[in-house]
Amino acid sequence: MNFRRYLLRKTVYVIITIFFIASLNFLLFQVIAGDPTYVLLPRGCGTSNVTGECPLRAALIHEWALDQPLIVRFATYLRNVFSGNLGTSITYQTGVPVATIIAPRLWTTLILVGVATATTMWLGIILGRISGWRRGRPADVIITLSTLFGYSMPSFWVSLLLIFSLSVTIRIFPVYWDFGAYARMDLLSTVLDYMWHLILPVATFVITNVAWFSLTLRNSLTDVLPEDYMITARAKGLSQGQQLRWHALPNARLPLVTASALYFGWVVSGAIVIEIVFTIQGLGQLTWEATTAFDFPLLSGIFLIATIGVVVANAMADVLYMFLDPRVREA
Amino acid sequence: MGRRRFHLSLEAIRIWQTRLGVICGLVVFVLAVQPVGAAPATPAPKAAPVELRIGFLEALDKLNPFQGLNDPSFEFYGLVYDYLYSFDQDGNFVPSIAVNAVPDATSQNWTYWIRQNVNWSDGTPLTASDVAFTINYNAQNFNLLWNYEPYANRIVSCGVPPTQHSYVDPPPGARCQAQVTSPGNVTVYFDRPFVPGKALFFPIIPRSQWFGIALDNAQYRYDNCPTSSPPGLIGSGPFVADSNICTQWSQHQPIAVHKNPKYHPVGSHTGPSNIDTIYMIQFLDESQMVYALETGAIDMGKFSSAGYESLAGASGIARQEGLISTQYWNEIGISQYDTTFLNPARYDENVRRAMAMATNKDYILKTIYGGHGVRGDSLMTPITPQWWYDPPSDPGANLTFDVSAANALLDRAGYDSWWTDRSGARYRQANRTISFTDTNGKPRTIAQGTQLIFSMDVRKEFLQEQAVGNYLVTAWAQIGIKLVPTTKLENSLSKDVYGGKVDTYIWYWSGDPDPNYLLSIESSFTLDGWNDNFWDNASYTALYVKQLSDTNFTQRQKDVRAAEKLNYESAVYIIYLFPYGEWAWRTDRFTGWGDWNAHPYRQMDAFWGANPLFFDLTVMGGPVNNPPTKPILAGTPPITAFVNQSVTFIGNSTDPDPGETLTWAWHWGEGNQTIHSTTSAAQGDTASYKWAGSGYYNVTLTVSDGALSATSDPFEVHVVPVVGGLGWVNGTVKDSTTQLAISGAGVRTSPGSYAALTDSTGAYSILLPAGTYAVTASASLHESKTTTGVTVSANAMTAVNFLLIPARGWIAGTVRSAAGNTPIAGAAIYIYASGGQQYAVSANSQGSYNKSLTPGTYSVNASATGYLSSNKTGIVVVDGQTKTVDFSLNPLAQPPAGLSPLVIAGTALGIVAVLVAVAVFLRMRRRKKEEEEGKIEVPSR
Secondary structure, three states, rough: OOHHHHHHHHHHHHHHHHHHHHHHHHHHHHHOOOHHHHHHOOOOOOOOOOOOOOOOHHHHHHOOOOOOOOHHHHHHHHHHHHOOOOOOOOOOOOOEHHHHHHHHHHHHHHHHHHHHHHHHHHHHHHHHHHHOOOOOOOHHHHHHHHHHHHHOOOOOHHHHHHHHHHHHOOOOOOOOHHHHHHHHHOOHHHHHHHHHHHHHHHHHHHHHHHHHHHHHHHHHHHOOOOOHHHHHHHOOOOOOOHHHHHHHHHHOOHHHHHHHHHHHHHHHHHHHHHHHHOOOOOOOHHHHHHHHHHHOOOOOOOOOOHHHHHHHHHHHHHHHHHHHHHHHHHH | HHHHHHHHHHHHHHHHHHHHHHHEEEEEEHHHHHHHOOOHHHOOOOOOOOEEEEEOOOOOOOOOOOOOOOOHHHHHHHHHOOOOOOOOOOOOOEEOOEEEEEEEEOEEEEEEEOOOOOOOOOOOEEOOOOOOOOHHHHHHHOOOOOOOOHHHEEEEOOOOOOOOOOOOOOOOOOOOOOOEEOOEEEEEOOOOOOOOOOOOOOOOHHHHOOOOHHHHHHHOOOOOOOOOOOOOOOOOOOOOEEEOOOHHHHHHOOEEEEEEEOOOEEEOOOOOOOOOOOEEEEOOOHHHHHHHHHHHOOOEEEEEEHHHHOOOOOOOOEEEEEEEEOEEEEEEEEEOOOOOOHHHHHHHHHHHHHHHHHHHHHHHHHHHHHOOEEEOOOOOOOOOOOOOHHHHHOOOOOOOOOHHHHHHHHHOOOOOOOEEEOOOOOOEOOOOOOOEEEOOEEEEEEEOOOOOOEEEEEOOOHHHHHHHHHHHHHHHOOOOOOOEEEEEHHHHHHHHHHHHOOOEEEEOOOOOOOOOHHHHHHHHHHOOOOOOOOOOOOHHHHHHHHHHHHOHHHHHHHHHHHHHHHHHHEEEEEEEEEEEEEEEEEEOOOOOOOOOOHHHHHHOOOOOOOOOOOHEEEEOOOOOOOOOOOOOOOOOOOEEEOOOEEEEEEEEEOOOOOOEEEEEEEEOOOOEEEEEEEEEOEEEEEEOOOOOOOEEEOOOEEEOOOOOEEOOOOOOEEOOOOOOOOOEEEEEEOOOOOOEEEOOEEEEEEOOOOEEEEEOEEEEEEEEEEEEEEEEOOOOOOEEEEEEEEEOOOOOOOOOEEEEOOOEEEEEEEEEEOOOOOOOOOOOEEEEEEEOEEEEEEEEOOEEEEEEEEEEEEEEEEEEOOOOOOOEEEEEOOOOOEEEEEEEEOOHHHHHHHOHHHHHHHHHHHHHHHHHHHHHHHHHHHHHHHHHHHOOOOOOO
């Protein structure tokens, strides 16, 4: 298959998917019960039945174009979304553009999730390789049991255990993350401090998620190792390391790529708990705060960003498949 | 098989090498960044700016003082804004932006004397115009801006049309709203006598910033950021918002406020705070806040009961719980919102009263809140006992817990038939059509068959309130009422309650110590604002208005309690608890926390500006500034003086800190003052004054060391017109034992209270009308003596000399360190007499002190830099005897520290070295094996 055509086709698919996501995102917030004006005017004017309606509410309805037909609002919404305008916050930070609120949080979460995912994948591959190669042996049992044990523990619990043991009892790591301190630090100190604070949250991610990758690879290797080409590889005198690197892993890693793409969606939601416990000002915590503040435009913006992230990650996985799997290239 | 094993071990070695490399890298990374990364969790070094970090579980929701709802928001406003008056630690009003507030003869119009030479944080002067603007901005239109309505709803309106969204000044000279009546005065016009004129807690805002912001914009949208248009957060409070506060707030970073170095005096605090920067930090997870306090990452925090309990016994942490100065209470609200959407039985007072009688508040307190509070009933809490209505002490109260009585009440009211739900439980319904006039004065009809089933919203954020909701399901089922609670986030609950979407709810209220605010929220005036259960009772509102006009305290107390009783008995609020505030703070960084139960207005929650706590906290290790003692004016008040007669006063006060400059400010009770400066070595000051007009004047003396001050009790002087036929009483006052002159002794006549003080030679001279008098001489450390039958003739001098018998004992002792028993030179010793007098001395180089005192009972406090202070009470001083009071002060604990960086670095380096050695060994072994494996063995011929 022509790679450019494949890439183009994938891009079109992504754009169409994003369009549907954006549409769904718009419609979802239209059908949710509740009037956003009442969110901004929770008390006093316009809510009491004593003095009747208040002009403020009518003014807000007009300003937010809630008095326009649905189709007009939808068109406006799409135009704004595709021009990068996600609207303005109505309660969380009234009047501030949603994109402005999300941007710094998004970076924080991307760094956290990026580092955590990379670390988890790397460790998962190592453990999965050992486990798969030594299936049924004590090493396999230990790795499987320990990673499953971590996977079955709630991330808030693991976070608290890590904080208690490594921040409170043995005071090696900081207890909470003071993002405001970076305004008073130079660049090097900022980077080092940032990495230092990342260790415990990333460790939580690794402990609770490494099984996702190690077990996927282990099972995949289990399927691959009895294959004829592995016997051939052994028969032609390749060392076990060579068998593993050249023949077993290339075939076993395909499900891992799929798992990684799906995993991205999980980590965004999983980040909420870790961000709350470690006081990390990320997208997860923002989601929680926007929900509690009933800030519909902000929530809509967050959901849009998060879903687009998952779609793009899956599209990238598909493209990666082309390189990893000749069958896809030839299909 | 053997070969396979061999290859497996090689692979294992390679994998292990990879892992070891990673571990080594991680350890090296840890070592590299540890000193930097650990810094934020470690208390600042002493030389660094003094930073106080406060933990909160709630967010600072808005920077705009018209929009905030949560307590941290109001605490923030109290730091960056000023108010007309603030409170001292005991809840007494102290002048802040207003140096005085005077009602006119009708008590209807209040004039505020605005403090001069105060600047906004942007450097521009704060004027009376700003104060008038603040009040008018709040009073113009309660439909558009209502956040501080309870303070403004009795202010006379200037008739600005309701359609006017932008601010307009009242017409000049009109007797409405607030007017600048002289360059430094603002007069506020109320529509009736208004007693709580000092309790107008509007944050004072700059006219230049807010004038162009429409009222509704201020209420709902304007964010008050420094970056907004116009730039915001310009205040005059004891702290100034950080220039990045908008980013800090929007990204939920710690909110920073910095010391206002030019802050004006408030109460006994005459200088700026000792704290350079306060950080307000929100924790979404309480466990982390507990850990942060334990590790010293924060200095204090307000906790839930669970967090508070978990800190019991924690090293270096003090805890305190008690009633909250903000009058916090929890209630079950029963909506009177006029809608057919909800169950009409909620209008029926009998139903509500039955609910109240079926609610065991003592059980809730004991079981659900673990005793952390006081059973609640009324709108004002026991934190202000003068306003608190306590039903158990009222024989007329009849809503005590009694399930049988509640059932009987519902039977009588017509709810004596039953229906059965799907689970088989039986509940009441109306057996007939029930008609009545509700407590809002509206006719209501409950249709036959109306079931007693009610919805309830409970806050998701508060587990104990959810437990109360669950308890009520069971408790009210016993009287045939079905309750369906739903847990909701507070925002959602607010929407339901104010939108009339729920029958009942569990929520809270808090307010200032004056009854105006908390009583107003149930009055008809706030139906468009804060009134959440939409109770609109004419009798209650009449009482609310009346108490505002009660100039007689006893009458006001009676009316306030009557209003509370009415509210209690109507059961539209079933107030069930006055929960304790539960705070904890580190004891190893700051001193000066004080007792938050004995002095509740120094709690961190006390947000009415210039909280004494933030002035008294002093970082440990730094020099401790001791306050001057409360000045004592020589002589016995009241005294009588003639118009234009010079009267001399002597005031005594001691500041144990050497080398300080003391300012002695004499206030003569008519607006004039005399100011002298001395070093702290001087323990007294003398000043004279002539009053030009007759009248009663209160003389006070304030002594300040530049940061802390103390003010004497008022000394009343009755100034009378000069009359004819005056004579003199002259003489001397000496010590009967030593025959030495006594300086500063007071000599006073009776009748008439004509008086004078002795000079350094012990001589005195009193000018007084001719007549016969008793003359009394008194001096400290001596017994008073009276000479009777002294006849004074016109234009003649009568000599009366006194020999006073000494009466003194001594308190003496040493102050030593508990660690090493070494003397503590310069330790400050404060001695408090049971009569309120204070004396201070400092320990000499041997740690010894000695103070002569009049016989009596005293308490003694010793403190020193770097040590915990110590207090000893009930010390009886007997004439002629020395009482020894020694102190052994405990050194302050050092702030908590983690493992020493040296230990961590050494351990880690050791681990790295071992790992590297193992890795090298394995690598070499692997290479050797590979070489052996790669050898081509040539078969022998």
